[in-house]
Amino acid sequence: MITPPDRTPLPREFFDRPVLEVAPDLLGRILVRTTPDGPIALRLTEVEAYDGAADPGSHAYRGRTARNDVMFGPPGHVYVYFTYGMWFCMNLVCGPEGRASAVLLRAGEVIEGAELARKRRLSARNDKELAKGPARLATALGVDRALNGTDACAPGETPLRILTGTATGSDQVSNGPRTGVAGDGGVHPWRFWVSNDPTVSPYRAHVPRRRRS
DNA sequence: GTACGGATGTTCT
DNA sequence: GAACATCCGTACC
Numbered sequence: 001m002i003t004p005p006d007r008t009p010l011p012r013e014f015f016d017r018p019v020l021e022v023a024p025d026l027l028g029r030i031l032v033r034t035t036p037d038g039p040i041a042l043r044l045t046e047v048e049a050y051d052g053a054a055d056p057g058s059h060a061y062r063g064r065t066a067r068n069d070v071m072f073g074p075p076g077h078v079y080v081y082f083t084y085g086m087w088f089c090m091n092l093v094c095g096p097e098g099r100a101s102a103v104l105l106r107a108g109e110v111i112e113g114a115e116l117a118r119k120r121r122l123s124a125r126n127d128k129e130l131a132k133g134p135a136r137l138a139t140a141l142g143v144d145r146a147l148n149g150t151d152a153c154a155p156g157e158t159p160l161r162i163l164t165g166t167a168t169g170s171d172q173v174s175n176g177p178r179t180g181v182a183g184d185g186g187v188h189p190w191r192f193w194v195s196n197d198p199t200v201s202p203y204r205a206h207v208p209r210r211r212r213s
Numbered sequence: 214g215t216a217c218g219g220a221t222g223t224t225c226t
Numbered sequence: 227g228a229a230c231a232t233c234c235g236t237a238c239c
């Protein structure tokens with residue numbers, strides 16, 4: 001059960017900082033998805049930073065396009081993309097505006113609305129797997145393209161918002177290479193997670209796809 | 214427990 | 227036409 005002051009929304013200024021400051025500071029924060037059936041809330045346990053045009057692993061690396069447009073906009077908004085023909089993943093845009101940096105939300109612990117999340121994640125064998133991985137997280141929360149560009153810092157009962165929660169102490173934060181990122185983009189240790197948390201997804205190196213027959 | 218390949222369609226070259 | 231910030235079922239220790 002969430003009680004104040006955990007329920008205080010994070011202000012936009014929180015996101016108007018360099019992405020490498022924001023990413024580890026997001027661990028332990030609470031993401032609330034409001035659906036017609038009720039709220040689903042999770043505590044963030046794993047994230048990855050993507051630092052705009054300078055970052056070969058970022059969707060913004062080759063400039064502004066229709067898909068990544070939200071990344072170039074103001075901080076505190078949600079960038080949702082569709083990948084591998086089946087899945088959605090969600091990011092929170094960080095400042096300064098125009099830099100096109102964002103934090104990929106990779107995993108979390110469902111702390112409210114677990115029964116709703118289970119209905120969306122029928123293949124999950126236990127509750128730790130409900131949001132263990134970026135596409136699983138988006139699926140558990142019912143996040144799709146319709147939420148691309150949503151302001152997560154807006155007041156009120158918005159579809160998606162982010163609350164202060166309890167920030168994870170830096171002594172409990174681990175970091176390492178980003179998952180599934182190809183080439184030079186994989187060298188940066190810009191994946192951050194809560195040490196020893198059972199909801200963190202396993203690391204997988206990038207695997208080039210083989211051509212279909 | 215780890216390893217592998219298929220599913221699926223949007224995006225960009 | 228190829229790549230893709232992934233997941234899942236099956237096979238095999």
